Amino acid sequence: MTTYTAMVMTAQGAAPEPEQRPLPDPGAGEVLVKVNASSVNYHDMVNLAGLIWGEWPRVPMSDGAGEVVAIGPDVTDFSVGDRVMGAFHPGWHDGPPTPQAKAELPGDSGDGWLQQYRVAATDGLVATPVHLSDIEAATLPCAGVTAWNALLEAGIGPGDVVVTQGTGGVSLFAVQFAHALGAEVILTSSSDEKLKIGSALGAAHLINYLDTPDWEHEVKRITGGRGADLVVDLGGPETLAHSVRAARMGGTVAVIGVLTGFDAAPIPVADLMLNNIRVIGITVGSVLSFVELCELITTAGITPHISHVFDWTEVGDAVRVLQAGSHIGKIALKIS
Template sequence: MNDGYRALTMVQPGEPWVEVARESADLRPGEVRVEVRGVGVNYHDYANALGFIPGPLPRVPMTDGAGVVAEVGPGVTDWAVGDRVISTFYPQWQGGPITPELVSEVPGDTHDGWLQERRTCRADELVATPPHLDDVEAASLPCAATTAWSSLELGGIGPGSVVVAMGTGGVSLFVLQLAKARGARVILLSSSDDKLAVAATLGADHLVNYTTHPDWHLQVHELTEGTGADLVVDVAGEQTLPSSIRAVRYGGTVAVVGVVSGMGSAELPITHVMLRNIRVAGVTVGSVADHRAMAAAVAVAGIHPHLSHTFDWREAEAAIALVAAAGHLGKVGLVVPPSS
């Protein structure tokens, strides 16, 4: 396959992305070529567009994608032409404990990402698409849903557990949906009653407006008869971590997964952590094995991501601006039509 395709490239941070024509090179052993059909939009992509994430320039941005295998290289046995696949965030981290080397490679950051009509990648970095999802829905899974899955695994969440999901962005709504599939009870926080209403339709058991209740950790304790939550998935960081720590039970877990409220230092209520044996741990998406486990769980439970907006792939910068302004609910996706 030596025909041409198109890609959007970031030439310099802050400048408009440029559409370029490319030619498909011959596949090397272990590689596959994917016809990209959907691209997911994350807050991470906003940080990338601003130049906060170093990497070679120009490069094709966007970490998350999904599509159809169009060609397989020598030695590839796991995939066949026509298979539907999704990307992974850390393709070198196949499984096991995290190390600096295993998370040194991220599509869209360290090398070309998914904002292109075709992408060549290693066969072992792909995951089978849950068959009930379309490609844009599937493209919303890699970063956000795997982060949610890893957080639930960290907290040992199962039937009867209590989980706090913070906000109505992609990670938080996946926390809600995946936790419910495990039989957990979910308390969801938002500053918008309208967004809380949507969360209720997705299965949230309790809804707390944190503007009305700024000491929302007290609401969590009230809803749990004074015990506290088993897990709080903290997507905001600096301004919310103290309340997250106060909201969990003795021996509970706070998964720190984002920095939406700021990347500075947070107050750490040390006595709460120490005297109540609270675990505060960071979650950086997950391994390829975690991606596979998440996708399998999504397939079994029949979960559909909540996509509030979709754009044509050439409108990626407008989609990122929407996510940066928190104008979405759940996920935002990009549609990549079949290349001519």
């Protein structure tokens, strides 16, 4: 019997340990993927800490990329040898989110991608852009699609102004994608060195929020008093008020993360109301939006910015880098 290795959380909050499993056969509408890479998101960090409900044991990690090595009956959309990525919500194929569409999430509702092989339904897979390696591709399913959907929700196009916060994966993807769409990007960070990387990726204006705590005033100055068409808010409680005040009348604030905690955020209700600001929460996106993102990535030749690559057995070390905030862009895992 042929076996493979999966990294398994045996109990809530338990560190993933290697386990030998029999190699499965794909069923109807499924393929067997040789998994070559994954990446680390804040969602995975919370999951690995045992803070996301689910059945144990289970294999963690929401993101994965690799190669199709076997196909099940009636599969016509992928062939052996095709390179693919798994969607964050493989059951959310198109349209607005619903509880049913978002119910399946690799690593939460069932086994994720931290394993050498994984069976997946083809309607939850996306073809990998040919110019990307599997390690690069594995950074897209969560962070890339999240950034992309923030831009889609605001209808960002040429001449628009986008503000995004920090130099983590979602924010740097937002810089790259908005720049490729012809928008003008304003990037905030506490590090001048990290801001330089954002500039190289397409940010036209840089704001160090340690030097300029009320950075919304600088956004208004840069935009001639108008404000931004979209503010991608990753901080949560400590940044949301600034984001609302940085947006133009009729603009959008896309709430992506809660990096400053889970406490109730002070919201400037008068600014929100008088300026008709739209605040929308973003949790990744559909399979179709992932496909559309890959079209942009291919056309524009975009390559994800990855600051750290770990062996897949070193997922604990990768999480510690994420916790310390010493990464820039994405942290990837190589699976062998």
